[in-house]
Amino acid sequence: MKIYGDIQSGNCYKIKLLTSLLGIEHEWIEVNILKDETHTVEFLKKNPNAKIPVLELDDGRCLSESNAILNYLASGTDLLSCVPFEYAKIQQWQFFEQYSHEPFIAVARYIAKYLGLPDDRKMDYESKQEGGHKALRVMEQQLQKTPYLAGNKLSTADISLYGYTHVADEGGFDLDEYPAIMRWIDLIQSEPKYIGME
Template sequence: MKVYGDSQSGNCYKVQLTCALLDIKHQWQPINILKGENSTPSFLNKSKSGKIPLLELDDGRCLIESNAIINYLAHGSSLLPTDPFLLAQVQQWQFFEQYSHEPYIAVARFIEKYLGLPDNRRKEYLSKQDGGYKALTVMERQLESTQYLIGDHLSTADISLFAYTHVANEGGFDLTSFPAINAWLARVKQQDGFISMENVN
């Protein structure tokens, strides 16, 4: 299988981390979105929206949306529960990540890290801080009572939230007042097969 993406993107890192934790062999195909490589006719033929990451299977079928990809890859493993309620809890956190976490933390990081915090985006950047801290507070409350987001075992819910949380400082977020999150980040990093964003392809 092939994975198309940007190794410094949190959404793409989710896929790379899942592959590393599950020892899934794949070919990494770098895509530079700032150069428009996700808008070429050949790429749009695989991803109609031009989104990355994109998973291309051996038979040519393609899948986009990072959380859908990692749940597909984790099917049948300990990272994805089979119990319907626990599975729904994983998806609950993944929806939270997409609608209450990523729009603030990931966007602020993109403006600062990718764009260099230009003056014409500074107001937007600052507007993301409040929402980002609210999302972190929700996570902190949960992780004060559980080791991982849905209990005592790592799941794709943790991978989804880890991706942008562990680099939240690159979007201006200070994690020093979130001890439960910091302990959780350390636990994720101690997993067998863990690979850091700096060491991915």
């Protein structure tokens, strides 16, 4: 299988992390979004939405949206429960990641890290801080109760949220304010097959 992505993107990195944790063989194809490489005719055939990551299976079928890819690859493993309520809790956190977490933390990081915090984006950057801290507080509350987001074991919910949370400082979010999140980050980084962002 082939995975198209940018390793510095949290959405792409979480796929790379999952493949390492599960020992999934794949070909990683680096895509530069700043050079519009997601807008080529060839790429748009794989994902008309012009976004990474994209998983291309051996038979040519493609799957986009990072959490859909995570759950597909983790299907049948300990990282994705087949118990309906537990599965729904994992999805609950993944929807939270996409709608309440990423729009603030990932965007603030993008403006600062990828764009260099230009003057014309500073107001946009600052506007993301409140929402980002709100998302981190929700995570902190849960992680004070359970070691992982969906309970007592690592799941794709954690991998989904870990992608951007562990580099939230690059978007201006001080994680020292969130001791339970810091413990959770340490737990994930202690996984035997853990790999960091390259």
